[in-house]
Amino acid sequence: MKILIQQGRLINPANNTDTITDIYIDNQLVSAVGEPPAGFNADLVIDAHDKIIIPGLVDTQCRVRQPGYTHKANINSETNAAAFNGITSLCIPPDSMPVTDNTAVVALIHHTNQKAGNRCHIYTIGALTKDLAGNHLSNMGTLKSAGCIALSNGLQPFANNMVQRRAMEYAAGQKIPVVIQPYDPALYANGCAHEGIIATRLGLPPIPEAAETAALAKDIELVAQTGAQTHFGQLSCARSVEMIRQAKKQGLPISADVGIHHLLLTEHDIGYFDSNKSTIPPLRSEQDRQALLAGVRDGTIDCICSDHQPHNTDAKLQPFPSAEPGISGLDTMLPLLFKLASQGDLSLQQAIAATTINPARTFGLPAGEIAPGELADIVMVDDQCHYTCDAKNFLSAGKNTAFQGWDFSARAVSTFVAGKLIE
Numbered sequence: 324m325k326i327l328i329q330q331g332r333l334i335n336p337a338n339n340t341d342t343i344t345d346i347y348i349d350n351q352l353v354s355a356v357g358e359p360p361a362g363f364n365a366d367l368v369i370d371a372h373d374k375i376i377i378p379g380l381v382d383t384q385c386r387v388r389q390p391g392y393t394h395k396a397n398i399n400s401e402t403n404a405a406a407f408n409g410i411t412s413l414c415i416p417p418d419s420m421p422v423t424d425n426t427a428v429v430a431l432i433h434h435t436n437q438k439a440g441n442r443c444h445i446y447t448i449g450a451l452t453k454d455l456a457g458n459h460l461s462n463m464g465t466l467k468s469a470g471c472i473a474l475s476n477g478l479q480p481f482a483n484n485m486v487q488r489r490a491m492e493y494a495a496g497q498k499i500p501v502v503i504q505p506y507d508p509a510l511y512a513n514g515c516a517h518e519g520i521i522a523t524r525l526g527l528p529p530i531p532e533a534a535e536t537a538a539l540a541k542d543i544e545l546v547a548q549t550g551a552q553t554h555f556g557q558l559s560c561a562r563s564v565e566m567i568r569q570a571k572k573q574g575l576p577i578s579a580d581v582g583i584h585h586l587l588l589t590e591h592d593i594g595y596f597d598s599n600k601s602t603i604p605p606l607r608s609e610q611d612r613q614a615l616l617a618g619v620r621d622g623t624i625d626c627i628c629s630d631h632q633p634h635n636t637d638a639k640l641q642p643f644p645s646a647e648p649g650i651s652g653l654d655t656m657l658p659l660l661f662k663l664a665s666q667g668d669l670s671l672q673q674a675i676a677a678t679t680i681n682p683a684r685t686f687g688l689p690a691g692e693i694a695p696g697e698l699a700d701i702v703m704v705d706d707q708c709h710y711t712c713d714a715k716n717f718l719s720a721g722k723n724t725a726f727q728g729w730d731f732s733a734r735a736v737s738t739f740v741a742g743k744l745i746e
Contacts, residue, residue, distance in 0.1 A: 324366050324742070325349050327359075331371030331703065335378065336676035337692030346376060348699040351741040355695055367744075371703055374736065377675050379411025379443075379700030380656065381682040381690050383580050384556055384628040386649075387413065387445075388720075390431060391420025396633040396720035398432070399439040404653040404718035406442040406745040409702035409735035410629070412690045413443055414682075416502075417450040418477040424450035424461045426469040433470070443740055444700075446472045446688060448502055451490045457481040460490055467499045472686045473554065475502035478603070484541065491551040500552045500686060503542050505563065506604075510534035515644045517605045521590040528644060530605050532560045539563050543570050546577055554685060555579040557630055559604035561614030568623040578685045579623070581615050582630035583659050584650055584725055586668065588612075592725070598639045598646035599725050602630075616668050619677055625685055627677040629656045633721020651714075651721030659726070661706055661733035699742040706733040 326348040333344050333356070347355040347363055354360045382405070388396040405413055415432070417423035423432070429447050436445045449471035453459045457480055466474065474494055481487040494501045511534045516522040518529035539555065543566060546553045555567065558581050567579050584602065589609050593600045600606060618624035632649025639646050660678060664671040683691025689698050712729045714722035738745045 325363060326367045326369065326742070326744070327365035328369050328371050328376060328701070328703070331374050331376035333376045333693065334671060334675055335693045336672050337680040337694065339672070341672065346693060346701065348739065348742050351699060353693055353695055353697050353699050356693060369703070369737065373707070375704040375706050376693070377702050377704060378679040378691050378693050379702050379738065379740065380409050380678045381412040381688060382410050382629050382631065382656070383414045383626050383682045383686070384582070385413045385415055385631040385653070386633070387415055388633060389419065389435060390428070395635050395638070398435045398445070400718070400720040401631070401633065401653065402436060402439055402442040402445070406738050406740060407718055407735065408654055409657045409704065409738055410653060411443045411700040411702070411738065411740050412446060412688060414446045414448055414472065414686065416448050416475055416477050418455060418479070422450050422455050423447055423471070424453050424455070426465055429466065429469040429471060441740070442745055444690070446686070448473045448475050450474065451476040451494070451501065452481070452486070455479040457486060460493055463493055463497045463499060467497055471499070472688065473500040473502045478504060478506050480508050488545055488549060491545055491549040491553070495549050495551040500554055502554045502556055504556045505535045505539035505542055505558070507534050507538040510537060515601060515605065516593060517590045517607045519590055519608055521593055525593070525596065532562055532607070535560050535604055536562045536566065539566055543575065543577070546570070546575050550576065552576045556628070557582050557604060558615065558624065559585050559607050559611060561611045564614045564618040564623055568618070571623065578625040580626035580628045580682070581619065581624050583627050583652065583656060584630070585615055586612065586619070586627065586663060587659060588725060596643040598641065598643050599650065599723050599727070601643060601646050601648045602650060603648040619669060620673060625677065626682040627660070627674070629653055633719050634723045636722070639723050649723070650725045651717065651719050651723045653719045654717040655712060655724060655726050657704065657735055658731035658733045662731065665732065699739050701739040702735050703737040704733055705736045708732060708734055710734070
């Protein structure tokens with residue numbers, strides 16, 4: 324099918340474009356931007372004169388809960404929520420059940436996505452160790468051949484630092500990226516809130532910054548030792564941003580992301596034990612939030628992710644320390660990006676780059692830009708609408724949002740995935 328998206332405001336950070344133009348789609352690919360290709364006759368013309376056109380968002384951390392946790396969500400529900408909210412590529416971690424440590428699980432995930440209609444692209448992150456147990460290395464070469472874009476041990480600890488070193492060495496030899504969320508379980512010590520005045524006032528078990536930064540320091544040293552291309556996920560501390568900044572200056576092969584909620588919320592938002600604000604890592608201080616924003620602005624932090632973790636209602640109906648951590652983020656990702664821009668925290672180019680071309684380049688994905696010959700993953704955004712965030716309207720099975728009642732002014736009105744209009 325040939326489609327013409329007419330006179331939209333194209334924001335394409337891959338080449339710093341911000342202009343009113345036409346986009347021509349032929350089958351799965353963008354065939355031209357601006358001038359029509361020879362002999363192009365559109366089967367469908369879409370008037371976008373008052374809309375913003377951006378590449379489909381690429382989410383570097385999204386749990387779809389399938390296989391294994393379908394009482395919370397599934398691939399059908401979450402890819403539907405992603406596509407209708409402008410997210411066209413999902414990178415899913417290996418902590419499913421069974422763990423993504425073999426080709427059968429990888430094949431199952433992709434087959435399930437195909438049955439669900441391929442509403443968005445799913446990219447699997449394989450397990451670094453068998454069953455994520457931290458003892459024996461997975462068959463990394465086989466996982467890479469099966470299509471895994473990276474390897475991770477999630478939040479599961481390694482048996483010791485030598486196992487982690489060997490895993491990173493082997494991944495470097497296989498030329499496959501490693502994804503690490505810096506996490507020291509001993510320093511977390513069953514905590515549930517940032518170690519600060521709010522945790523003290525509420526009597527909540529604290530999580531010190533060192534639970535992240537001590538692990539990050541060790542991990543950076545292992546990157547230097549092994550040369551493994553390493554992506555650090557879900558950073559939350561000012562000190563972490565500075566450590567990544569210095570490591571990049573030293574030329575280490577690293578990148579990093581931050582969950583979007585850490586750019587908008589702080590420990591004060593916990594209020595009186597609001598379990599929807601329970602996250603790992605925890606919401607930190609305003610100083611940390613500002614440092615994370617500065618890291619995105621100067622490129623220290625490459626990507627912004629949803630860190631989507633849908634939960635069933637019972638998981639959040641517990642006392643704050645017992646509630647399962649995590650926020651359902653697919654339905655709020657795009658409007659929150661535009662809120663960051665409208666508040667002046669980031670420019671619109673910076674916000675879009677951190678969720679399109681930057682993650683695509685980080686993991687070598689065929690996504691993130693609108694240009695001739697590229698996959699037509701395209702989102703049309705209405706940035707002049709006004710509505711109130713209400714979890715009852717979420718397409719995700721997870722209604723556990725931290726942004727209930729927030730005012731939003733942007734939403735995806737049309738999403739194309741590989742040239743197909745999602746309906």
